[in-house]
Amino acid sequence: MTLIRAWLDLPIGAVFLVLAACLAVVTIAIHWLSFGRITRPWAQGIAGVVAPYAGVLAVLFALLTGFLANDIWERERQAERAVLAERDGLMAAHELSAAITADMTGLRDALRAYVQVVVAEEWPLMEEGGRSAAADDALDALLREVAKPGAAAAAGQVVHGALLGSLLQVRRARDDRLLLSGDQADQTKWAAVLILALLTLIALGIVHLERPRAQLAALVLFAVATAATLGLVAVRERPFAGAERVLPTPLEEVLATVTAAAPR
Numbered sequence: 001m002t003l004i005r006a007w008l009d010l011p012i013g014a015v016f017l018v019l020a021a022c023l024a025v026v027t028i029a030i031h032w033l034s035f036g037r038i039t040r041p042w043a044q045g046i047a048g049v050v051a052p053y054a055g056v057l058a059v060l061f062a063l064l065t066g067f068l069a070n071d072i073w074e075r076e077r078q079a080e081r082a083v084l085a086e087r088d089g090l091m092a093a094h095e096l097s098a099a100i101t102a103d104m105t106g107l108r109d110a111l112r113a114y115v116q117v118v119v120a121e122e123w124p125l126m127e128e129g130g131r132s133a134a135a136d137d138a139l140d141a142l143l144r145e146v147a148k149p150g151a152a153a154a155a156g157q158v159v160h161g162a163l164l165g166s167l168l169q170v171r172r173a174r175d176d177r178l179l180l181s182g183d184q185a186d187q188t189k190w191a192a193v194l195i196l197a198l199l200t201l202i203a204l205g206i207v208h209l210e211r212p213r214a215q216l217a218a219l220v221l222f223a224v225a226t227a228a229t230l231g232l233v234a235v236r237e238r239p240f241a242g243a244e245r246v247l248p249t250p251l252e253e254v255l256a257t258v259t260a261a262a263p264r
Contacts, residue, residue: 004187004194015234023223023227026223027201034209034212054200054204054206057203061199064193068190069233072233076246079177079181082180085172086169087250088169089169090111093111093166096162096163107146111142114138117135123248139174146163147164201219204219
């Protein structure tokens with residue numbers, strides 16, 4: 001499992017290269033064992049396995065790969081929804097504070113400080129599943145602004161309740177975002193997919209023991225398809241890391257709006 005984790009933590013190019021190299025080695029080994037001068041007599045002794053046998057393993061591999069990909073892409077969709085929910089809560093809090101006749105400068109300053117620290121400091125930390133203590137403090141300060149004595153009277157019970165609800169939505173969305181940044185697919189699923197890929201390669205080799213070129217073609221095609229498919233799934237393993245990561249664009253929009261509305 002440690003090897004799988006180390007492979008998934010590699011840069012995108014290295015993920016594809018390592019997977020392709022491993023499949024290439026397995027492909028060459030199967031072909032050599034099937035038709036090598038020393039091993040061919042033994043290999044020919046198991047010739048005659050029918051093609052549907054390889055098809056069964058290929059179907060199992062495809063199904064499990066589909067389940068794994070669905071888990072990973074669903075986690076990415078959840079991450080995107082968490083970021084959008086956080087943005088909506090922050091925008092609602094900002095708009096409500098602007099509608100209150102009492103002075104809400106402290107609240108808007110605290111909101112701007114929170115968004116700044118999330119975008120500048122916490123987002124890079126999430127690539128490794130981390131979180132920012134400064135963002136924790138900024139969110140606590142934001143909630144304290146709403147909980148100040150007299151805030152409910154100044155804003156009105158209805159508006160104050162809506163404002164508090166918006167900030168609680170921000171906290172829940174942030175908790176979801178941080179949880180998803182450190183969440184990863186079960187490594188046993190990756191192990192099962194990789195084992196089935198290996199077994200399918202072996203099965204393809206066994207059902208093509210009579211024709212060297214046909215066997216090599218089948219092995220190469222399956223290896224290329226496996227490397228491309230599993231590589232694309234692997235690069236999306238972490239929703240907030242890699243080239244295809246979820247970006248802080250929605251929160252940057254909030255920061256731009258709040259900054260533009262601040263008095264100069």
